[in-house]
Amino acid sequence: QKEVEQDPGPLSVPEGAIVSLNCTYSNSAFQYFMWYRQYSRKGPELLMYTYSSGNKEDGRFTAQVDKSSKYISLFIRDSQPSDSATYLCAMSGGGATNKLIFGTGTLLAVQP
Amino acid sequence: GAVVSQHPSRVICKSGTSVKIECRSLDFQATTMFWYRQFPKKSLMLMATSNEGSKATYEQGVEKDKFLINHASLTLSTLTVTSAHPEDSSFYICSAPGQGAYSPLHFGNGTRLTVT
Numbered sequence: 001q002k003e004v005e006q007d008p009g010p011l012s013v014p015e016g017a018i019v020s021l022n023c024t025y026s027n028s029a030f031q032y033f034m035w036y037r038q039y040s041r042k043g044p045e046l047l048m049y050t051y052s053s054g055n056k057e058d059g060r061f062t063a064q065v066d067k068s069s070k071y072i073s074l075f076i077r078d079s080q081p082s083d084s085a086t087y088l089c090a091m092s093g094g095g096a097t098n099k100l101i102f103g104t105g106t107l108l109a110v111q112p
Numbered sequence: 113g114a115v116v117s118q119h120p121s122r123v124i125c126k127s128g129t130s131v132k133i134e135c136r137s138l139d140f141q142a143t144t145m146f147w148y149r150q151f152p153k154k155s156l157m158l159m160a161t162s163n164e165g166s167k168a169t170y171e172q173g174v175e176k177d178k179f180l181i182n183h184a185s186l187t188l189s190t191l192t193v194t195s196a197h198p199e200d201s202s203f204y205i206c207s208a209p210g211q212g213a214y215s216p217l218h219f220g221n222g223t224r225l226t227v228t
Contacts, residue, residue, distance in 0.1 A: 043219035100156075
């Protein structure tokens with residue numbers, strides 16, 4: 001079993017839709033959870049960063065962490081064609097920089 | 113925010129030659145930097161941790177003699193792929209933690225290496 005599981009997609013939605021992206025994990029020691037967005041041929045860009053369980057909102061993006069279920073989510077409201085990218089979840093145990101484990105990424109396409 | 117610059121963005125080289133990739137932290141100091149490799153439609157795989165002033169720490173299965181890492185200053189780490197072969201063709205990305213406690217990683221824009 002992989003430490004972090006993420007549906008690779010592709011996920012295609014119409015412009016304006018609410019997008020839900022998810023990851024599950026097996027290591028209960030993970031405490032830091034991140035979502036990165038990666039455009040084609042570019043490095044990952046940090047979108048959201050949360051510690052432990054709970055929700056965090058930043059503009060159109062909301063990150064949720066449910067440690068009891070070992071499940072994290074990223075919601076994108078009012079999705080735009082510019083949101084089309086690969087979204088990677090990442091997590092680590094002691095300290096955010098302590099060996100990040102990445103999901104495989106979900107490819108999202110927002111259709112105009 | 114923290115900016116990590118990586119150069120070159122793309123390189124094509126012949127089999128048997130060596131290629132150097134640079135990673136710079138532009139507006140902050142990074143005593144530690146990380147080198148990742150990404151295959152198409154695959155996750156990022158950590159190759160090694162670059163430590164300023166000391167030897168890099170390599171992940172299991174990564175050949176340290178093939179992937180030479182040097183972290184000579186607080187703002188620069190280099191990865192040299194020695195005697196490159198076609199199977200080394202990949203997307204290499206560096207990263208560094210930002211300022212402050214528990215700061216998440218910031219990534220460079222990656223280097224697409226093609227070995228012919």
